[in-house]
Amino acid sequence: MMLDILIEASGWREIAVDALAKQAISQTLAQVSLPVEQVDISLLACDDARIVTLNEAFRGKPVATNVLSWPAVDLSAGIEGHAPAPPKPDFDGSFELGDIAIAYETCAREAVDLQKSLEDHATHLIVHGLLHLLGYDHVRDRDATLMQALETEILGKMGVDDPY
Template sequence: MSLDISLDADDDWDSSTDWARLAEAAARAAIAESAFPGLVQAARPVELSIVLTSDEEVQALNAEWRGKDKPTNVLSFPQAEPEELDGAGTPGPELMLGDIVLARATCAREAAEKALPLPDHAAHLLVHGTLHLLGYDHMDDDTAEDMEAREVRALARLGLSNPYEVAA
């Protein structure tokens, strides 16, 4: 699996964090908890693109692609069809899973509200985004429960706690 990371230096993403390492670990953990764990060691090349950018850039993408003119924490743009995911174990051309885009200020604000380090919250959003690229969603109670359970297990692989647990 190859990862293409784009970091917009003007958007205040902390350079002391190894974002490429964090993104790869989060993507691998999400894939391991999906119905397609073999994608990490697939017989064909698998690529995932991650862009760490500004709220303004995410707002523009959100307006263009989702009709919502506001920033959001993470956007996912899947490119692989379900049959391509199922067939990833066989040799073939490169499989592009899609793109994940994170908004710096929104992520930082949410992390502060949750009293979490930004890298931990970003890891959760990268896991969440990767699962979206693999076809998971949270449009109803059943799919939301399944996706959240996969997120929790993936985050545990990274040594991170359950973000859905209500503090006592």
């Protein structure tokens, strides 16, 4: 797996976000039967100020959010409640999935509000962001049901409680 991690907010180092990300991504890829060693993903572990800038630039929303994703290819299902299309490998056999950004202050605040450890909440958000890269979404009801069930199953295999 080619996982490019840029840690901009020092709080992420305190919980070893790089190790959490590798585990969350490996488990998610195994769940969807993608070869871990052939997948390329970038993760930005930033602060709220940075995610506000990104959220405004890409979504027109000048507010902090917990996680953002930029899929390399749109794999979303055209029919509500159906699984997304599987990614196709590049000419070299690798799968370029895209980029994820997670914001430290928002994640830490949500973890406290949800009475979860920051590690578990960050793990959930990384799984969530990766599923977005794989074409899953939660805008339509049946798509949300499909995505949330998959998240719960992946996290359960990692010993993380149902986030919903």
